[in-house]
Amino acid sequence: MNNPSSTADDILACARSLITAGGYNGFSYADIAEVVGIRKASIHHHFPSKVDLVRILVQRYREDARAGFAELARTASDPRDQLAKYVGYWETCIMDASDPFCVCALLASELPALPPSVAVEVRLHFETLSAWLTSAFERGAALGVFRLANPPQAEAETFMATVHGGMLSARAQDDPRLFGTITRSLLNRLSS
Numbered sequence: 001m002n003n004p005s006s007t008a009d010d011i012l013a014c015a016r017s018l019i020t021a022g023g024y025n026g027f028s029y030a031d032i033a034e035v036v037g038i039r040k041a042s043i044h045h046h047f048p049s050k051v052d053l054v055r056i057l058v059q060r061y062r063e064d065a066r067a068g069f070a071e072l073a074r075t076a077s078d079p080r081d082q083l084a085k086y087v088g089y090w091e092t093c094i095m096d097a098s099d100p101f102c103v104c105a106l107l108a109s110e111l112p113a114l115p116p117s118v119a120v121e122v123r124l125h126f127e128t129l130s131a132w133l134t135s136a137f138e139r140g141a142a143l144g145v146f147r148l149a150n151p152p153q154a155e156a157e158t159f160m161a162t163v164h165g166g167m168l169s170a171r172a173q174d175d176p177r178l179f180g181t182i183t184r185s186l187l188n189r190l191s192s
Contacts, residue, residue: 008046010036012057020101024054024110024118051115054107058121061103062128069132079140080191083133083159087183090163094176101171105164130156146190155190162186 014035018027029040029050036043047053068089072082093099104125111119133156140146148155166182 007036007038007042011038011043011046011053012060015053015057016061016103019054019057019103020099020106023106024114051117054115054118055121058104058107058118058125062121062125065125065128065132078145079136079143080145080187082136083140083190084187087163087187090167091180091183094167094170094179097176100176101167102164105167126160129160133157133159140190148190159186 011032014032015027018031018035029043032043033040043053047056068086072085076082076085090102094101104122107114107118107122108126111122114122130153134153137146137148137152137155137159141148141152146155150158163183163186166179166186169182170176170179
């Protein structure tokens with residue numbers, strides 16, 4: 001039998017996978033119980049409601065993103081390299097289908113129908129990502145690594161939209177390679 005924290009982590013991982021596959025309304029506690037091998041009551045013990053589950057999932061997702069940004073800063077000082085590694089992370093996830101879509105991007109497409117507390121967390125994720133990207137563009141412009149056509153925040157929003165759009169195009173056309181084609185063009189434009 002799993003220990004409590006492991007069970008909660010298993011539930012969260014399963015929910016993330018199910019959301020990525022079918023959205024907020026595309027799964028139930030019964031689906032999670034079947035995949036994880038526990039009773040629905042056990043899920044309710046950890047997460048009293050679906051809203052609680054998805055809210056906590058998005059909070060942890062955002063914390064993981066922040067940790068990833070810190071790791072990028074530690075391993076790549078050049079802002080272009082940081083953006084390339086960020087894109088490379090997603091390209092790997094899409095190619096090997098380990099995480100084929102940003103859970104927050106998918107939830108953002110459902111924003112009008114999401115419970116308010118989940119919607120707040122999704123928006124906070126986008127604010128966090130936008131702030132990190134804006135900082136990278138500011139540093140890149142200051143260092144002469146990027147030639148920006150627009151202010152750093154506008155470039156950050158365009159970059160984020162292109163990455164998420166690349167995920168969508170790869171999924172829609174059932175061609176994981178398409179993501180790399182789209183994002184390589186994006187990265188090349190920044191340096192030209």
